[in-house]
Amino acid sequence: MRLDRHHELFQKSVRAVLERLVMPELDDWEEAAHMPTHQLYRSLGEEGLLGLTLPVGDGGLGLDIGYAHVWARELGRLPAGSPAMSLSVQTDIVLPLLAEEGGADVRATYLRPAVRGELVAALAATEPGGGSDLAAVRTTALRSSKGLRLNGEKAFITNGSVADFAVVLCHLREAGTDQDANRPGGLDSLALLLVPTNLPGVYQERYTGKLGNRACDHGRLTFTDVVVPEENLLGRPGSGYEALTRVFTRERTFLAAVCAARAETMLDRAAAHARGRAVLGRPLLEHQAISFRLAELDAELALVQQYTEAVFHLLDESAAALRQASIAKLRASRLEREVADLLLQVHGGEGYLNGGPVERAYRDARAYGLAGGADEALLHLIAGHPRTGI
Numbered sequence: 001m002r003l004d005r006h007h008e009l010f011q012k013s014v015r016a017v018l019e020r021l022v023m024p025e026l027d028d029w030e031e032a033a034h035m036p037t038h039q040l041y042r043s044l045g046e047e048g049l050l051g052l053t054l055p056v057g058d059g060g061l062g063l064d065i066g067y068a069h070v071w072a073r074e075l076g077r078l079p080a081g082s083p084a085m086s087l088s089v090q091t092d093i094v095l096p097l098l099a100e101e102g103g104a105d106v107r108a109t110y111l112r113p114a115v116r117g118e119l120v121a122a123l124a125a126t127e128p129g130g131g132s133d134l135a136a137v138r139t140t141a142l143r144s145s146k147g148l149r150l151n152g153e154k155a156f157i158t159n160g161s162v163a164d165f166a167v168v169l170c171h172l173r174e175a176g177t178d179q180d181a182n183r184p185g186g187l188d189s190l191a192l193l194l195v196p197t198n199l200p201g202v203y204q205e206r207y208t209g210k211l212g213n214r215a216c217d218h219g220r221l222t223f224t225d226v227v228v229p230e231e232n233l234l235g236r237p238g239s240g241y242e243a244l245t246r247v248f249t250r251e252r253t254f255l256a257a258v259c260a261a262r263a264e265t266m267l268d269r270a271a272a273h274a275r276g277r278a279v280l281g282r283p284l285l286e287h288q289a290i291s292f293r294l295a296e297l298d299a300e301l302a303l304v305q306q307y308t309e310a311v312f313h314l315l316d317e318s319a320a321a322l323r324q325a326s327i328a329k330l331r332a333s334r335l336e337r338e339v340a341d342l343l344l345q346v347h348g349g350e351g352y353l354n355g356g357p358v359e360r361a362y363r364d365a366r367a368y369g370l371a372g373g374a375d376e377a378l379l380h381l382i383a384g385h386p387r388t389g390i
C-alpha cells in the first residue's frame with residue numbers, strides 16, 4: 001500500500017469537506033462543550049466518509065487502508081481534537097469490527113445505517129473498576145432462553161451518552177452452570193456484544209467538565225438486566241479476546257496517525273510564531289534554545305510518521321501488529337504532548353489564555369496518554385508481559 005495520486009486527490013476532497021462541514025462551527029462547538037454528533041455523522045455519511053475501507057456489500061467504498069490513513073491525518077489537522085476522537089470510534093474501531101465479526105442481522109440493522117451516518121456507535125470496554133486490566137472486567141452477559149441478560153457498568157466512553165448502540169466488552173456465561181456466579185472470568189470468556197441503547201435497562205449519562213476534547217461526548221453506561229438478542233454477539237464463541245486484539249491494533253494505528261498530524265500542525269504553528277516574534281532584538285527562531293528544540297521534535301515527528309506508515313502497511317497485509325501499533329500510538333501521543341508544551345511555551349503568556357487555539361491544543365493533547373490504552377498499559381504490552389492488559 002503506497003499512497004499514490006488517488007490518495008492525494010482524496011486528501012484534497014476530504015480537506016474540502018471538513019472545511020465546509022466542521023471548520024465553520026468548530027470553535028462554537030468547543031465553547032459550548034457540545035457538537036451535533038448525529039447531524040455531523042449524517043453529513044459525513046452522505047459524503048461516503050464513514051465507510052472508506054468497508055466492503056461495498058456493507059455500504060462502504062471498499063478502498064484500501066491508505067484511505068483510512070489519509071482520513072486520520074486530515075482529522076488530525078483540525079484545530080480541536082473532538083471530531084477525530086468521536087469519529088475514530090465510528091470509522092476505525094466499531095464499524096470495521098462489525099464488518100469482520102457481525103452476522104447478517106447485525107450488518108443489515110446496524111452496520112449499513114451506521115455507514116450512512118444514521119446511527120452513532122461507541123466501544124464500551126473500560127469500567128469504573130479499571131480500564132487497563134482485562135481481569136477487572138465485571139460486566140456479564142448471562143445466556144438464557146430469552147437471550148443474553150447483560151449487567152454491568154462502563155465508564156469514560158467516547159460517544160457514550162449519544163450513541164445509538166455500543167459494542168460492550170463483557171464475560172459470557174452460561175445459565176445454570178457454576179460460571180454464572182458473580183465472579184470475574186478469564187480471557188477465554190471475554191465477548192463483544194452489540195447493545196442498542198434504546199433497550200430497557202440501558203442508562204446513558206454524560207460527563208460534564210473535562211480537561212480537553214470538550215465538544216466530544218463522553219458518557220457512562222449502565223446495564224441492568226438488559227436482554228440482548230443472541231445474534232448481537234460478535235464473532236465466534238470464545239473469540240472475544242482475538243477480536244479485541246484486532247480492534248485495538250487498528251484503533252492504535254489510526255490514533256497514532258491522528259496524533260502525528262496534530263503534532264505536525266502544532267510544530268508548524270510554533271515555528272511560524274517563533275519566526276515572527278522577536279526577543280532580545282532577533283526572532284525567537286534564531287535563538288538556538290528554540291530552534292534546536294523545534295528541530296529535535298521535527299526529527300522525532302519524521303520517525304513517528306515513517307513508523308506509523310509502516311504499521312499501516314502491516315494492516316494492509318493483514319499481519320498481526322498489536323505491538324507495533326502500540327509503539328506507534330505511544331510515541332505519537334507522547335510527541336503530541338511534547339509539541340503542545342513547546343507551542344504554549346513559545347507563545348508566552350498569550351498561549352496561556354483561556355479559549356485560544358494554543359491553550360486548547362495543550363488540553364486536548366493530554367487525552368491519548370490515557371484513551372486507546374494508557375501509556376504504561378502500552379509499555380506493559382510492548383515489554384511482552386502476559387496478556388492481561390488492554
Ligand SMILES: Cc1cc2nc3c(=O)[nH]c(=O)nc-3n(C[C@H](O)[C@H](O)[C@H](O)COP(=O)(O)OP(=O)(O)OC[C@H]3O[C@@H](n4cnc5c(N)ncnc54)[C@H](O)[C@@H]3O)c2cc1C
Pocket residue numbers: 089123124125126127128129130131132133155156157158159213218367370371372373374375376377380389390
Ligand atoms: C478522553 C478519553 C476517552 C476514552 N474513551 C474510551 C472509550 O471510548 N471506550 C472505553 O472503553 N474507554 C475509553 N476511555 C477509557 C480509557 O481507555 C481508560 O481511561 C484507560 O484504559 C485507563 O483506565 P482507567 O482510567 O481505569 O485507569 P486505570 O486502569 O486505573 O490505570 C490508572 C493508571 O495506571 C497506570 N497503569 C496502567 N497500567 C499499568 C501498568 N501495567 N503498569 C504500571 N502502570 C500502569 C496508567 O498511568 C494509568 O493511567 C477513554 C478515556 C479518556 C480519557
